[in-house]
Amino acid sequence: MPSQGDPEHYKALVDMGSNGIRFSISDLSPPSARVMPTIYQDRCGISLYDAQYHEGKKIPIRQTVIDDVVAALIRFRRTCEDFQVSNRQIRAVATEATRNALNSEDFRQQIEKATGWKVEMLTKEEEGRIGALGVASSFGSIKGLVMDLGGGSVQMTWVTSEDGVVKTSPKGAVSFPYGAAALMMRLGEVGVEGHDSLREEMSANFAQALEELDIPETFLKDAEQGGGGLSLYLSGGGFRGWGYILMSLHPVTPYPIPIINGFGVPSASLLPNLDEDLTDAESKFRISARRASQLPAITFLIKALTQSLPSISSIHFAQGGVREGLLFSDLPPPIRSQHPLAAATQTYAPPSTSPLLQILNASIPRPRDPAASTDPPEPLTCHTFLTSVVHLLYAHASFPKDVRAAAALRCTTTGLLGDAHGLDHTDRALLALILCERWGGELSPADEQMLLKLQELVGARASWWAKYVGRAAAGIAYLFPAGVIRDGDEDLVRVMTSWGVGQKKGRAEDTVDVRIEVGVEGMEDAVEDWCKGMEKVGKRKNWIGGREGWGIKVTTRTGKWKRD
Numbered sequence: 279m280p281s282q283g284d285p286e287h288y289k290a291l292v293d294m295g296s297n298g299i300r301f302s303i304s305d306l307s308p309p310s311a312r313v314m315p316t317i318y319q320d321r322c323g324i325s326l327y328d329a330q331y332h333e334g335k336k337i338p339i340r341q342t343v344i345d346d347v348v349a350a351l352i353r354f355r356r357t358c359e360d361f362q363v364s365n366r367q368i369r370a371v372a373t374e375a376t377r378n379a380l381n382s383e384d385f386r387q388q389i390e391k392a393t394g395w396k397v398e399m400l401t402k403e404e405e406g407r408i409g410a411l412g413v414a415s416s417f418g419s420i421k422g423l424v425m426d427l428g429g430g431s432v433q434m435t436w437v438t439s440e441d442g443v444v445k446t447s448p449k450g451a452v453s454f455p456y457g458a459a460a461l462m463m464r465l466g467e468v469g470v471e472g473h474d475s476l477r478e479e480m481s482a483n484f485a486q487a488l489e490e491l492d493i494p495e496t497f498l499k500d501a502e503q504g505g506g507g508l509s510l511y512l513s514g515g516g517f518r519g520w521g522y523i524l525m526s527l528h529p530v531t532p533y534p535i536p537i538i539n540g541f542g543v544p545s546a547s548l549l550p551n552l553d554e555d556l557t558d559a560e561s562k563f564r565i566s567a568r569r570a571s572q573l574p575a576i577t578f579l580i581k582a583l584t585q586s587l588p589s590i591s592s593i594h595f596a597q598g599g600v601r602e603g604l605l606f607s608d609l610p611p612p613i614r615s616q617h618p619l620a621a622a623t624q625t626y627a628p629p630s631t632s633p634l635l636q637i638l639n640a641s642i643p644r645p646r647d648p649a650a651s652t653d654p655p656e657p658l659t660c661h662t663f664l665t666s667v668v669h670l671l672y673a674h675a676s677f678p679k680d681v682r683a684a685a686a687l688r689c690t691t692t693g694l695l696g697d698a699h700g701l702d703h704t705d706r707a708l709l710a711l712i713l714c715e716r717w718g719g720e721l722s723p724a725d726e727q728m729l730l731k732l733q734e735l736v737g738a739r740a741s742w743w744a745k746y747v748g749r750a751a752a753g754i755a756y757l758f759p760a761g762v763i764r765d766g767d768e769d770l771v772r773v774m775t776s777w778g779v780g781q782k783k784g785r786a787e788d789t790v791d792v793r794i795e796v797g798v799e800g801m802e803d804a805v806e807d808w809c810k811g812m813e814k815v816g817k818r819k820n821w822i823g824g825r826e827g828w829g830i831k832v833t834t835r836t837g838k839w840k841r842d
Contacts, residue, residue, distance in 0.1 A: 283307075285362035288317070289608070292351065292370035293601045294397065296327040296429025296457060297515055297568070299347065301354045303361050304605055311613050312621035313699045314415070314605045318357060322350040323568075326375035327429040327459045334467070338381035347385075348392045355393055370395045373405050373600060374430045374457075405600065406433035406451020412603030413513050414439035416539050416596035416700055418617045418662075421497070422509030423587070426451075426599060427516040429459040432579065434484070436493050437511070442615030452487040456480060458516035461575040473578070480582035488586070498588070506591025507545070513596040516576045519569040521595035526562050534731035535691050536563065539597035540702035545590040597699065617662040618700025619709075623669035626694070628761025633768045634754060635661075635668045640773040641750035643790055652788045652830055654743045657708055666705075667712055667747065670694070671755050674717060684725040686713035687732075707732045708744050715748025716755065738828035742821060746790070746832070749815045753808030757801065770797055771805075772839065780831050790816065790830055795837040802836070809834035 287307040293300040303318040329343045330336055351370070358368055370389070376382055377399055386397040400408065409426035410433075419440045426433045435451035437444065456464075468476050497508065512521070518538045525533045525541060535541070565573075584590075598606075606614065628634060642664075645653040657663045673694060674682045689695055690706035711732055714721070721729060733741040755761075757771060771794065778789040792812055794805050812832050814820060821829030 288363045290358045290363045290368040294372040294376050296375040297325050298323050309624040312616040313618050339379050351393050371398045373400050402453040403450040408600050408603035410435050410437045410446050411606050412598030413511050413596045414444045415602045415606035416598035424511045427514030428457045430457040432456050447491040458572040477582045481586040484586035507589030510590045510593045513599050522564045530734045535703050538595050542594040544592055619666045620662050622698035623666040626673040627669040630763040631668050633763040637754050643775045655740045658743050672761050682717040683714050683720055686717050707736045711744035712748040715745045716751040738822040742829045745815050749811045757804050790832045793835045795839045797839050805836050
């Protein structure tokens with residue numbers, strides 16, 4: 279998303295992890311601070327964990343490695359100067375590899391002498407807490423177990439996050455010496471014959487940690503009532519690598535959203551794929567040679583984990599870690615409470631967002647009680663989600679007509695929202711489908727494949743309703759092309775939507791009945807066109823999957839009302 283360009287809101291961070299050193303500059307300017315836009319990022323592939331071992335023995339970090347680290351930090355300091363980031367807005371933090379180095383103090387003193395930056399050492403407990411905050415920042419809300427996998431260790435805790443209020447275990451996070459690099463070394467030490475005993479050790483430690491963390495009873499009760507179990511949120515490069523493997527094996531292939539954050543699978547999809555042949559893992563998208571070499575250890579970890587965890591219903595992958603957790607923890611509570619989808623789209627909001635949202639809301643029939651199988655799915659009746667639709671209603675107006683629908687279709691993956699932190703894949707897919715239809719839905723053959731994959735990902739019912747909402751949004755934008763509803767004209771257009779019952783081959787079928795009334799002369803033709811577009815979505819030939827696919831008949835009526 280576009281940077282607001284005020285260096286006063288820039289935050290630079292050096293994250294000295296076990297597998298690499300990450301550099302970033304984030305723009306925390308309003309209104310998009312909640313999604314922490316990154317305006318610069320880089321990674322130095324120095325493994326501070328590997329640098330401390332030689333032939334299986336722990337050694338001090340060599341001076342040549344320290345010199346390489348210092349050189350990378352000095353280069354980043356110049357970058358910060360170019361972005362006009364002041365020294366008081368730069369933090370350098372280090373985790374386990376630096377904390378446990380035999381020459382940690384000398385290493386940090388050399389960094390401070392060369393750069394002027396004092397390296398902040400995170401304790402094991404702080405690392406786990408901040409990592410959990412990073413995961414919380416990666417979603418609108420979460421509730422479940424969180425694990426963060428580094429090179430030297432893996433942390434476990436439970437987290438809830440709702441409206442920016444993050445709660446975690448009062449005992450913090452439990453840390454285990456089973457990071458990807460550390461576990462690789464351990465597996466080599468014990469040999470194949472020692473794998474079973476190591477797996478038993480790990481499973482026992484994980485089970486004990488779950489007891490120590492005091493998982494709230496409400497967690498377990500809600501999981502039982504939900505019928506599936508707890509949600510598990512995974513962060514860290516090693517786990518994300520496994521996420522990309524699962525993405526490559528997804529039933530929807532090629533998978534249409536190449537972003538790991540917000541990717542989720544039912545737990546049933548994880549276990550069968552643990553025995554997948556990983557010999558060609560390096561050829562998979564976003565799997566480096568180093569990460570591919572660690573996958574056997576990560577697989578071993580996950581197998582041990584599944585033997586000790588309570589029932590898990592779903593697994594979600596998060597980009598957020600220490601970097602995101604530190605940034606998120608510094609945000610004021612009102613900012614943290616914002617839903618990332620609304621914050622990410624606020625930049626593009628039209629002047630009359632509120633009255634436009636009222637019309638869009640009125641265009642969608644309310645779910646019934648008890649719920650019916652034809653009701654619109656929850657995201658499409660959610661206030662926050664529909665607000666984001668209105669925010670983006672005019673975002674592609676300046677594009678050539680030929681590509682508006684295509685640009686809108688891809689805006690949540692490689693377009694306007696490609697960099698937005700905290701969005702899940704269902705929201706990205708549905709928003710793309712709605713905005714594509716808002717601009718008419720006409721696509722080239724290449725873009726048509728993207729449309730079909732997104733529809734396959736969310737399912738036929740959600741796809742049809744996305745077309746319906748997109749067509750409703752198109753009519754609203756046509757009536758108010760500047761995104762402006764003047765004071766006193768808030769009720770210029772009245773939309774009433776209800777459920778009806780039609781007959782098809784002697785069988786009762788749901789219908790959506792829409793009535794649109796206008797209170798001013800000169801808008802009748804525009805409203806008629808709007809109604810035709812709505813009815814078109816409900817024709818069987820335009821259903822998802824064709825005439826025998828999924829859809830609902832739409833009927834429309836127009837009328838006038840006399841303004842006082």
